[in-house]
Amino acid sequence: MAQMDDDSGRFTFGKRLGLVFIVQTAGLSAVAVFALLAYIAYGAVKIVPGASRKWRTGTHVHFYFLSLLLSDLIQAIGGMMDIRWIVKSNVEVGPFCTAQGALKQIGDVGVAMASMAIAFHTFSVLVFRWRPDASPKIAFVVLGFIWAFIALTVGLGLGTHKGEDYYGDTQYWCWITSDYPVQRIALEYFWLWFTALLNIALYVPLALVLKGYIIIDGMKVRVPRGEERTHLKITSSNGMKDAGRLALEMLFYPAVYTITVLPIAVVRWRAFAADTVPFAATVVADVLFASSGLLNVILFALTRPALLPERDRRSGTFLDSTVLSEVVATSRPFSSTHGRSMSDPRPEDWSDLRRTQSIPREDLKPLPLGSEILPPVAPMSPLTV
Template identity: 50%
Template sequence: MAPQPPPLVATIPVEERIGLAFIVEAAALSTFAPLALMIYLIYSAAKESLVSKDPLIPSSRTRYFRSHLHYYFISLLFADTIQGLGGFMDLKWVSQGNVTGGAFCTAQGALKQVGDVGVALSILAITVHTFLVLFFHWTPPESPRMAIVVLTLDWLFITLLVSIGYALHGRHEYYGITGLWCWITALYPVERIALEYFWLWAAALLNVLLYIPLFLALRGNIVVVHSDPYGGWPKVSFRTTTKGLAWARPRDIKVHMLRRLTLRLSYPLIYLITILPTSITRFMSFAGHNVPYQATVFCGLLFSCSGIFNVILFTTTRPMLLPHTAPPPRELTTMSFRRTAGGTTALTEPFEPSASTVTARTGMNIADPQVDGELFPWHKSESPQGHQEGDPEQIELQRRPDDADTASIRSSKLGSIIGAAR
């Protein structure tokens, strides 16, 4: 049976209007939460550009956009805002009790398509960046030029996707009424898949395919070794146990890494949760099945929460994405000890530690905020300021000054010094 042209007016029953009202509320949160956070980040970046001109303030204490990840995150927030705005436009249909064709309907359909594909490609950019950094130990260049080029190509591609469909079919009911809102009409099933759903599912599939080996690598089942420090392909080996390099750490570091790994797996999971139900109901509708409005409302509500989910997820699991004031330097943050010729233990000159959390026997750093702000194996032992972390044979556990166990560690070491002196 050939698809029917969309109606000019579609009346919404009272019970469906109530469900659509909940979708509007979720879309409002997914519009204004990413928008507010995006404005805050851009404001912080603008403020940084002014403060960084002060020669008395080190650039390391004012540099908010420290990695390419920040630019990809801005792109995700922008796409979430557009996607949420497309859903928030349902407010008109709720207020008037029907969906009508026209310019407003066309605008909603276009915004929904731009937002959906924009979110998918932005999440994909974050996933690929994370995989390259954590799995292959890739060091992104300090210049943001690469991230800007990637995002420019992404958004040019999105613009092309929307423009092609509308340019070819815009005057022939390309965007129109599709149930409780407006989108690409049933007259163009190929365009529905090729210009939107294919990219949503490609991003979801690549998320899963990349995060699984990433989890195994950080867990120690997959070991990536760069035999040539000047380049070349890395060597990948597999282990049946989890006693890999990533787990040769003190117990508290293992627990922290496990927590981070678990949170990492929530990225593709949350994305799948938001798009899977909607995709199922829409494909059922494409096939001519009658989808209950309760299922449509539930899936639409879940999909409309995508923006607020992303804001909560990324700001809680990647705190280094948010601007923050660096703690003031302390006169004595980390102490080094050496054994003298007489057999006593002496305190060497204190030094200012870098942003690394651990420099272990393997010569690997954990948690370099310059790149990802999370736990990951690193193949160099160099701080962002250019200082060497020390001898790779030395195990040096550095924590933030406000950590709970810092005082006890220092007290025990000072106690041993006093005891040796006696």
């Protein structure tokens, strides 16, 4: 039984109030994620007779994004289940408790792995200029591995510990009990912490590349001279997007994930060390963790609008949010061949540093969804993320 504050073994008013904050935050995340999924579904079906398809999975990121939203929804549902313990004023082991523990693990690990897949994909496309095949096979393989791993860890955990309190009372809710510290770390905490570190390790260099502070040419990394600094501007249907702004947006990803994961990691490590963790610290950490779904919806809506369907008021259909119309390159020659030294460009690679190269609007063709992010390279076949 969980440690309580009164002699009856029931939660005090303060404990129940803290759990209410967690449930409310999880509820907000659930509503935000469900609303976005419903909006995407609305944009993916033919609602207006004769209308073209309004939303499609144009890049691999779309599949990872949907997996992230699904995991966020599962995670939020697991958090909302705390309402039962608020009503009862204690935690009771049973089928409901087991279900909450399993949902929490599925959601937490699913969010971590989907975030990891998005980070790897974005870094590979923008830094190494990887052009994945238009077929979603790679995305299906990645997501198949992610969900197979989650299913195996949860299924084997339940199957190999039948009759034991594998998922049980962990003081304020249900999860993997303290009798299984190795499983706690290996099957969940490791993936949360690893993803947080990976986000920092990938998105920070990516922001530096987009700002022109470093150049990655093949396997070489170097700091450019002042005259080699690049500055890109991309015109889309949403307006001019500067590479500096895009670089700042890339830093939001590790920042948001770290904000949601770091506090709970600190609290858990203190608990592992048998330190007394103030209940207020537990509530703050879990409120931030429960806000993962809400923050992800806001983050992706602001930084990757092309992942969402957008209605064209003139035609009544949903269009790709971004259409490349102009690339402005200044202050540095580019190489149009990946892997060739940037310091030795061919004459045809040089851009007029004083001219803006424009593509006539009538010649534009919509790019796949998610193509609002382009790498610092010369005008060529666009990279989509």
